[in-house]
Amino acid sequence: MRVYSVNRIREFDRITIDEFGLPSHSLMEVAGHNLFKEIRKRFEGARSVFVLCGKGNNGGDGLVVARLFLLNGCNVNILLSEDVSVATADFKRNYDILENVSKKIPNLNVYRYNIDEKTVIEKALFESDIVIDALLGTGINSDLKSPYREIVGWINSLEISERIVAIDIPSGLNGDTGSPMSDAIVSALTLTLGGGKIGLYSYPAPKYTGEVVVVDIGLPLRLDTSPVYEITDGEMFRGRLKRLDINFHKGSGGHTGVLAGSDERSGAAYLSVLGALKSGAGLVTLVSERKVIDGLTHLYPEAMVRELDYSNTDEKYIENLFFGIDTLVVGPGLSRDETKKAWVTKVIYGWKGYLVLDAEALNLISGKPFSNDKVVITPHPLELSRIMNGVSKDEIQRDRIGYALRCARELGCTVVLKGARSIIANANGDVTINTTGNQFMASGGMGDLLSGIIGGLSYQTGSTYEAARIGVFVHGLAADIAKERRQSPLVATDVAEYVPFAFEKSGLYV
Numbered sequence: 139m140r141v142y143s144v145n146r147i148r149e150f151d152r153i154t155i156d157e158f159g160l161p162s163h164s165l166m167e168v169a170g171h172n173l174f175k176e177i178r179k180r181f182e183g184a185r186s187v188f189v190l191c192g193k194g195n196n197g198g199d200g201l202v203v204a205r206l207f208l209l210n211g212c213n214v215n216i217l218l219s220e221d222v223s224v225a226t227a228d229f230k231r232n233y234d235i236l237e238n239v240s241k242k243i244p245n246l247n248v249y250r251y252n253i254d255e256k257t258v259i260e261k262a263l264f265e266s267d268i269v270i271d272a273l274l275g276t277g278i279n280s281d282l283k284s285p286y287r288e289i290v291g292w293i294n295s296l297e298i299s300e301r302i303v304a305i306d307i308p309s310g311l312n313g314d315t316g317s318p319m320s321d322a323i324v325s326a327l328t329l330t331l332g333g334g335k336i337g338l339y340s341y342p343a344p345k346y347t348g349e350v351v352v353v354d355i356g357l358p359l360r361l362d363t364s365p366v367y368e369i370t371d372g373e374m375f376r377g378r379l380k381r382l383d384i385n386f387h388k389g390s391g392g393h394t395g396v397l398a399g400s401d402e403r404s405g406a407a408y409l410s411v412l413g414a415l416k417s418g419a420g421l422v423t424l425v426s427e428r429k430v431i432d433g434l435t436h437l438y439p440e441a442m443v444r445e446l447d448y449s450n451t452d453e454k455y456i457e458n459l460f461f462g463i464d465t466l467v468v469g470p471g472l473s474r475d476e477t478k479k480a481w482v483t484k485v486i487y488g489w490k491g492y493l494v495l496d497a498e499a500l501n502l503i504s505g506k507p508f509s510n511d512k513v514v515i516t517p518h519p520l521e522l523s524r525i526m527n528g529v530s531k532d533e534i535q536r537d538r539i540g541y542a543l544r545c546a547r548e549l550g551c552t553v554v555l556k557g558a559r560s561i562i563a564n565a566n567g568d569v570t571i572n573t574t575g576n577q578f579m580a581s582g583g584m585g586d587l588l589s590g591i592i593g594g595l596s597y598q599t600g601s602t603y604e605a606a607r608i609g610v611f612v613h614g615l616a617a618d619i620a621k622e623r624r625q626s627p628l629v630a631t632d633v634a635e636y637v638p639f640a641f642e643k644s645g646l647y648v
Contacts, residue, residue: 139334139368139369139371139374140333140334140359140362140366140367140368141333141334141335141336141338141339141367141368141369141571142333142334142335142336142359142362142367143313143314143335143336143364143367144276144313144314144335144337146333146362146364147276147331147332147333147335147357148276150332150333150357150358150359150361150362151165151332151357153358153361154356154357154358158358162195162228163228163231163232165355165356166195166198166199166202166228166232167202168355168356169199169202169331169353169355170199170201170202170203170205170206170232171202171206172353172354172355173199173202173203173305173329173331173353174202174203174206174207176329176351176353177203177268177270177303177329178210180327181267181268183267184212184267184268185211185212185213185267186212186213186214186215186265186266186267186268187204187207187212187213187214187215187266187267187268187269187270188214188215188216188217188262188263188266188268188269188270189201189203189204189214189215189216189217189269189270189272190217190219190269190270190271190272190273190289190293190309191204191216191217191218191219191229191272191273192219192220192272192273192274192275192286192309193218193219193220193222193224193225193226193229194225194226194229194274194275194277195226195228195229195275196272196273196274196275196305196306196309197219197225197229197272197273198225198226198228198229198231198232199272199305199306199331200216200270200272200305201216201229201232201233201235201236201272202232203270203272203305204216204236204246204270205232205235205236205239208236208239208240208243208245208246209239209243211245212245213245213247214245214246214247215246215247215248215249215262215263215266216246216247216248216249217249217250217251217259217289218248218249218250218251219251219273219285219286219289220251220285221250247262249262251285251288251289252285256292260296263293263296263298264296264298266301267301268301268303269293269298269301269302269303270302270303270304270305271293271302271303271304271305271308271309271323271325272305273286273289273290273309273323274286274307274309274310275305275306275307276306276307276313276335278309278310278311278312278319279312279319280319281319281320282310282319282320282321286309286310287320287321290309290310290321290322290323291321293323294321294323294324299323299324299325299326299348300326301326302323302324302325302326302327302348303325303326303327303328303329304323304325304327304328304329304347304348305329305331306328306329306330306331306335307328307330307335307337307338307347308322308323308324308325308328308346308347309322309323310322310323310346311337311338311343311346311347312337313335313336313337313338314335314336314337314537314539314540315337315340315536315537315538315539315540316336316337316338316339316340316341316342316343316538316539317337317342317343317535317536317537318342318346322346323346324345324346324348325346325347325348326348326349327348327349327351328347328348328349328350328351329351329353330350330351330352330353331353331355332352332353332354332355332357332359333352333357333359334350334352334369336367336369336539336569336571337539338350339369339559339571339573340538340539340559340561340571341535341538341557341558341559342535342558344558344559364567365566365567365568365569366568366569367568367569367570367571368568368569368570368571369570369571369572369573370570370571370572370573370574370607370610370611371573372643372644373645375607375608375611375644375645375646376644376645376646377645377646377647378599378604378608378646379418379595379598379599379608379646379647380647387420388420388421389420389421390420391418391419391420391421391594391597391598392419392420392421392464392465392594392596392597392598393419393420393421393422393423393462393463393464393465393597394414394419394421394422394423394463394464394465394466394467394590394593394594394596394597395422395423395424395425395444395460395463395465395466395467396410396411396414396422396423396424396425396426396466396467396470396590396593397425397426397446397466397467397468397469397472397482397485398410398411398424398425398426398430398467398468398469398470398471398472398586399424399426399427399430399470399471399472400426400427400430400471400472400473401427401429401430401473403470403471403472404426404429404430404433404471405471405583405586406470406471406497406583406586407424407426407430407434407470407471407586408424408433408434408437408438409470409583409586409587409590409630409631409634410467410470410496410586410587410589410590410593411424411434411438411441411590412437412438412587412590412631412634413586413587413588413589413590413591413592413593413594413613413634413637414467414590414591414593414594415438415440415441415590415594416590416591416594416634416637416638417590417591417592417593417594417595417598417609417612417637418594418595418598418641419465419593419594419595419597419598421442422440422441422442422594423441423442423443423444423463424441424442424443424444425443425444425446425459425460426443426445426446427445427446427448428445430471431443431444431445444459446459448475448477448478448481449477451481451484453488456484456485456488460485460489463491464491464492464596464597465491465492465493465494465593465594465596465597466485466489466491466492466493466494466593467494467496467589467590467592467593468482468485468486468493468494468495468496468499469495469496469497469498469499469500469589470496470497470498470585470586470589470590471497471498471586472497472498472499473498474498479498479501479502482498482499482502483502486499486502487504487508487509489510490510490512491510491512492512492514492593492596492597492602492605493510493512493513493514494513494514494515494516494589494592494593494596494602495513495514495515495516496515496516496585496586496588496589497585497586497589500515500516500517500521500524500525501521501524503515503525503549505525505527505548505549506549507548507549507550508549508550508551511550511551511565512596512602513549513550513551513552513602514551514552514553514554514592514596514602514605514606515545515549515551515552515553515554516554516556516585516588516589516592516606517553517554517555517556518555518556518557518585519531519534519535519538519555519556519557522534522541522542522545522553522555525545525549526541526544526545526548529541534555535557538555538557538559538561539561539563539569539571541555542555542561542562542563542569543563543567543569545563546563546564546565547565547567549565550565551564551565551602552564552565552602552603552606554588554592554606554610556585556588558575559571559572559573560572560575560610560614562603562606562607562610564602564603568603570607572607572610572611572614573614574610574611574613574614574615574617574618575613575614575615575617575618576614576617576618576621578617578620578621578626578627578628579614579617579628579633580627581627581628581629581630582630583629583630583631584613584617584630584633586630587613587630587633587634588609588610588613591609591612591613591637592605592606592609592610593605595608595609608646611644612637612640612641612644612646613633613637613640615640615643615644616633616634616635616636616637616639616640617633617636619636619639619640619643620632620633620635620636623636
């Protein structure tokens with residue numbers, strides 16, 4: 139599903155109002171009516187509604203919804219964060235309309251924060267079937283200030299999140315990063331207007347948003363020519379891999395090499411090989427030391443092996459060692475010996491084909507742009523922190539999308555920032571947020587398996603970005619299927635077992 143930055147949605151608003159000539163209050167009316175329909179559909183039988191209103195246009199949307207509930211026979215309570223005199227023009231317009239309606243239908247109570255008795259307001263909140271959060275929209279770009287900081291903390295303390303519906307975005311959440319600006323209201327449902335905001339789908343936003351539903355208000359989204367932001371869904375990769383030609387053969391699936399493993403960490407190499415095999419690579423070869431390759435043939439007889447000699451740095455030797463390999467996966471379980479690291483670094487920066495870097499290989503990145511435009515790196519936040527000198531892990535977690543994009547642009551590669559809601563970004567500015575995967579994946583070897591899957595897909599897709607997107611999606615979906623069937627913590631080989639089922643479920647070969 140296509141999603142957008144806050145600025146892009148804001149620009150669509152501007153075009154609709156300034157260039158198309160639709161008055162802003164008319165757009166607010168459309169938004170309010172469509173919000174009301176969606177809320178009414180989900181809360182059938184609701185008789186009492188409480189609307190938390192800020193002074194901006196998010197609050198104005200809330201007032202339109204409040205009026206429609208009032209007209210439909212509900213008791214309506216409103217909390218104003220600030221005096222109406224400081225509100226936007228469209229807010230004031232809708233507040234006046236609501237007051238006029240309440241003269242004919244008097245089932246309306248209006249409270250003002252810090253003026254009316256808190257216990258009275260809380261009683262109304264607890265008695266309401268629906269609580270609508272219309273305090274703050276996507277305009278927030280700094281930590282919450284008074285009175286919003288206090289209101290957000292207070293509402294969360296009441297533990298009524300199962301009845302809270304956020305308009306556009308939970309108040310306090312950043313629409314681009316998905317992080318709370320010091321705090322954010324925890325909601326059961328978020329009805330986002332016009333188009334999905336990318337931050338709503340990025341960690342840690344799901345802790346605050348609940349279910350996210352896009353409410354159409356007629357914005358001209360088809361005019362968008364900016365880099366593509368997407369979240370994965372069950373249909374987006376359907377038919378992406380073509381194997382319908384009767385002449386398809388093992389060479390058509392590409393030859394994936396895996397440069398991985400050491401005496402103490404051979405298992406990582408085997409998992410990466412397994413990932414490449416499961417992802418449909420036509421040929422898979424492990425390139426490693428003798429002790430590592432000796433253990434592979436008993437596990438996966440489908441894979442081939444090539445023994446390497448780290449002491450041989452001759453370019454012709456290295457060229458022959460990797461001859462015929464289209465995609466190279468480098469890193470899982472590699473030795474930390476300095477001489478061996480220097481040998482691997484030489485391979486990385488001399489490689490011209492598809493290249494997937496994980497684990498130890500990430501520590502060999504120089505920080506300079508790759509000359510090869512077919513590179514994928516797969517760091518977790520701490521590894522990305524090391525790559526981006528001076529940026530802390532916590533900073534990265536507060537803006538996962540932003541830092542994944544920055545790294546992709548600086549290095550000229552595709553970045554897979556692993557974690558809950560993994561981010562895939564490329565140097566063109568395109569971003570995909572993955573929605574598959576679960577907490578049972580928190581065990582060693584998952585990343586090794588993933589690197590092999592991405593490697594195996596690179597030649598088939600002809601695009602490192604597409605291979606990374608599909609690979610992360612399939613990897614997470616396999617874990618979701620495994621969780622559904624086992625209901626227990628998973629290891630990487632459990633997930634590998636269900637990779638074929640994930641391919642089938644996602645319709646990749648349809």
